[in-house]
Structures are given as structure tokens and as C-alpha cells.
Amino acid sequence: MAPAGPYAGRRVCLTTLHGKEKVLARPFRHGLAAELQVCGCDTDQLGTFSGEIERADDPITTCRRKAELGLAATGLPLGLASEGSFGPHPAVPLLPVGQEVLVFLDRERQLTLVEQRLELRTAFASRVVAPSDLQDQDLLRWLHQVQFPSHALIARPHGSSHPGSRSDLCIKAIRSETALAAAIARCAALSADGTVRLDTDMRAHCNPTRMASIRRLGFQLVRRLRQLCPACGAPGWGRVELIPGLPCRCCGTSTALVAQERWGCAACPHTELRPRRDGRTVADPGHCPWCNP
Numbered sequence: 001m002a003p004a005g006p007y008a009g010r011r012v013c014l015t016t017l018h019g020k021e022k023v024l025a026r027p028f029r030h031g032l033a034a035e036l037q038v039c040g041c042d043t044d045q046l047g048t049f050s051g052e053i054e055r056a057d058d059p060i061t062t063c064r065r066k067a068e069l070g071l072a073a074t075g076l077p078l079g080l081a082s083e084g085s086f087g088p089h090p091a092v093p094l095l096p097v098g099q100e101v102l103v104f105l106d107r108e109r110q111l112t113l114v115e116q117r118l119e120l121r122t123a124f125a126s127r128v129v130a131p132s133d134l135q136d137q138d139l140l141r142w143l144h145q146v147q148f149p150s151h152a153l154i155a156r157p158h159g160s161s162h163p164g165s166r167s168d169l170c171i172k173a174i175r176s177e178t179a180l181a182a183a184i185a186r187c188a189a190l191s192a193d194g195t196v197r198l199d200t201d202m203r204a205h206c207n208p209t210r211m212a213s214i215r216r217l218g219f220q221l222v223r224r225l226r227q228l229c230p231a232c233g234a235p236g237w238g239r240v241e242l243i244p245g246l247p248c249r250c251c252g253t254s255t256a257l258v259a260q261e262r263w264g265c266a267a268c269p270h271t272e273l274r275p276r277r278d279g280r281t282v283a284d285p286g287h288c289p290w291c292n293p
């Protein structure tokens, strides 16, 4: 991508405590010739992954509020923030998925751009263990699955705690077997039944899978900011909707497959219909509700 576009030479405020500039600075510099300025203001007031503070809003709203915090703190008119949320897949409950969101704010043009993607390869999981499980094959397999120690863990006492003990103990960013054993011992001592809850630490700086996914999303957002609306010239022209109905090759019946994309502008109401990116104009009869009910 050659540097160009409406943000060349501009400073964009990135609200993060978790080193996301490491993956977002490059797409902004190379694609837009813009520099990120990190604002480390306290975003924990908007909720945390480990659940000490419940998140009140949906991920897109939380992300937009994070970016707004940065604008308020720095006085810059351009802002960026990222937000992730993790949970079971909406259609396949046993499959954990991550949703990554990036929000870009341009107060000069009154633009709000949201880019998001679903990540199926997320390492999001939790498990209850006891100190005696540490040599257990089952636990070792689980640790391998959640990519420990390259991906960090969080430990806390499970179940009810001893009266008067610190039940809010939560040890984050565990990245070595020694640290894990120590954390499990400490949390077990505070739990009434001696068990410990382990969670994957999903904060970006503790989770290289998330960092990679935020990086891809950064390039996606920058590509979009480089596209100008053909009607009003505002940055951020891009796909806003997938329209199903690709016709069956044999009988012409509409299928659930994408037939067209609608592109839209974040600043004006202009939209355009475009063909599928892969050029396909007909669907395989295997997808047809008539030929293959």
C-alpha cells in the first residue's frame, strides 16, 4: 500500500493499555501515512475481561466509548480503539469464538467506522483444577490446547472461600510453569475446597492470537479508510451488507449464498450494489432448496 489519502501526516489517538500499537501502528503508517499516539487512559472503567468490573455495553459501544475517552484525554480529533469479546459460537455452542472490533472516529468529518471479524481459532477456555492435578495428563493436554505458556492464564480461588480470606484474589498474566504452580498453590489455599479456576488471559498483550487478529483488522480498516465515497469523497467507502440469493445453476432458484455486496458511505446515504468478489454468478445445485431440498 502506498501512503496516500486524507490522513497523511495526521496523528491518530489509540486508546490502549495493552500494547496494541505494536500491531496497529504499521497499517496506519504504511497505508495512510498517519502516526498513532497511544493514550493509556484507564479503560477498565468500561469493564474488564477477567470480570472484576462487568461490561455494561455491547462490544461496539464499549469500543466507541474507549476511543472517545482517548479523544477527550488528548484533544485529538482522530481516534482508534479495539475491543474483543469471547464466548460460545452462536450456532455451535461447543465452539469458542472471538469477536474483534475496531472503531475509528473522525470528529472533523463526523465519521464513525466499525470494522469487525469473527475468529474461530481463538484460545478461549476455562477449567477448574486442584494442586494435585499439575502432573495430570488431562491438564497438560488442556494447557497445550490453550497454547500455554505463549498465551497467558489467569488463576483465582474456585467456589466459596474461607471466611475472612481475600476471595477477590485474581492472578493474571501467568506465563510459566513455575508461575502457574505458585498461582495454583496460592489460590487453592484461599478456596474452601482447595480448587482453582483457570481462565485464558484474553488481554491482547497476553494473547498472540488476538494480537494477530487485531493486526489483520487494522489492515482491513486502513484499506477501507483509503477508499473514498464516489458521491461525497469521504473516507471509509466499503462493504456494508452481504445480499443473499445467488441463483442455482440448474433451475435459477435463489439460494442462501451471497449474490451481491452493498457498498456504502459512513458520511452520506450513497450506496452501490456490486457483484461478488470471486466473480461467481451461479450457485452449485447442492445449495439449492429446490434441487437439493
Ligand SMILES: [Zn+2]
Residues within 6 Å of the ligand: 248, 249, 250, 251, 252, 253, 285, 288, 289, 290, 291, 292
Ligand atoms: Zn436448483
Ligand SMILES: [Zn+2]
Residues within 6 Å of the ligand: 229, 230, 231, 232, 233, 234, 265, 266, 267, 268, 269, 270
Ligand atoms: Zn458519501
